[in-house]
Amino acid sequence: MRIGRAAGVTDTGRRRLRNEDAFICEPPLFAVADGMGGARAGEIAAGLAAAALEEADAKTRGARGVEALIVEANRRIWERAVEDPATAGMGTTVTAALVDAAAGTVAIGHVGDSRAYRLRNGVLEQLTTDHSLVAELVESGILTPEEAEHHPQRSAITRALGTEPSVEVDAFTVDARPGDVFLICSDGLSAMVDDEEVASVVEGAERDVARAAEALVAVANAHGGEDNVTVVLFDMAAELSEGSEAAAVRSVADELVVAETVTDDTTAAQGVAEPEEDDVPSEAGASLRRHGAGPGGRLAAILFILTVLALGALALYWGVVR
Numbered sequence: 026m027r028i029g030r031a032a033g034v035t036d037t038g039r040r041r042l043r044n045e046d047a048f049i050c051e052p053p054l055f056a057v058a059d060g061m062g063g064a065r066a067g068e069i070a071a072g073l074a075a076a077a078l079e080e081a082d083a084k085t086r087g088a089r090g091v092e093a094l095i096v097e098a099n100r101r102i103w104e105r106a107v108e109d110p111a112t113a114g115m116g117t118t119v120t121a122a123l124v125d126a127a128a129g130t131v132a133i134g135h136v137g138d139s140r141a142y143r144l145r146n147g148v149l150e151q152l153t154t155d156h157s158l159v160a161e162l163v164e165s166g167i168l169t170p171e172e173a174e175h176h177p178q179r180s181a182i183t184r185a186l187g188t189e190p191s192v193e194v195d196a197f198t199v200d201a202r203p204g205d206v207f208l209i210c211s212d213g214l215s216a217m218v219d220d221e222e223v224a225s226v227v228e229g230a231e232r233d234v235a236r237a238a239e240a241l242v243a244v245a246n247a248h249g250g251e252d253n254v255t256v257v258l259f260d261m262a263a264e265l266s267e268g269s270e271a272a273a274v275r276s277v278a279d280e281l282v283v284a285e286t287v288t289d290d291t292t293a294a295q296g297v298a299e300p301e302e303d304d305v306p307s308e309a310g311a312s313l314r315r316h317g318a319g320p321g322g323r324l325a326a327i328l329f330i331l332t333v334l335a336l337g338a339l340a341l342y343w344g345v346v347r
């Protein structure tokens with residue numbers, strides 16, 4: 026397996042004057058940080074987090090490796106805030122993903138309310154848990170998820186990087202398969218766009234992650250753009266040489282053409298049957314597989330009809346010559 030394509034986009038949104046989000050899109054490392062604090066402190070905190078993560082090297086591995094990077098980022102932000110009163114109280118979220126393509130795993134490290142998702146077979150799964158006030162209230166049954174979405178305190182986070190001398194990091198590993206799309210985003214996306222719409226926008230971009238990232242930011246802004254919006258997307262692909270990849274595409278195309286040809290011939294030969302399927306030509310290949318007759322079944326039907334016709338002609342012939 027290998028990392029396919031990757032893209033990162035950040036946008037100030039429609040309401041904020043500055044962008045205090047930062048991101049990393051440097052395969053195999055991806056991350057989003059959403060800074061907070063007065064003046065420019067939020068930008069500084071997010072920038073320090075990103076810089077610390079970028080020090081990852083080939084020896085940085087797995088969930089423990091990502092966790093160590095985040096702990097180091099916390100230390101640097103905290104020290105800076107202590108030294109520089111202008112930045113006192115600054116902090117940032119961080120959600121980082123480190124891909125081990127050979128192992129087929131993605132290590133996630135997470136603090137705050139930025140999120141990591143995995144889109145697999147059209148289903149979007151949130152991999153991280155928000156460290157936010159509303160997430161805790163939902164967890165304890167005080168708020169419903171719907172109430173949390175519109176709660177005035179929904180951006181209040183309960184865990185951040187740099188606000189304390191030490192930090193508890195959620196660090197874990199998830200599996201990756203060819204075709205998976207991973208998304209890391211700030212709450213400027215997740216608060217504006219629900220999961221269902223996120224999934225449909227990414228699917229709609231047909232594996233063009235750069236187009237999908239731009240589209241997600243555009244949707245967040247169309248829904249109000251109340252916060253900075255940051256989106257990092259990458260997909261996983263099968264390990265294939267260029268030649269075999271082209272051959273695989275060609276063979277799929279050939280299969281579809283063959284399936285459609287057989288469908289059309291059978292319809293013409295039978296002159297009846299299965300109008301629902303054949304009314305929709307674009308679905309011909311899919312309906313063939315769904316209904317399970319297959320080219321073999323169709324061929325048998327043609328042969329059967331031809332045999333009946335031949336027997337009929339033979340009978341007619343015998344009738345005439347007698």
Ligand code: MG
Pocket residue numbers: 059211212213252253
């Ligand atoms: Mg935010």
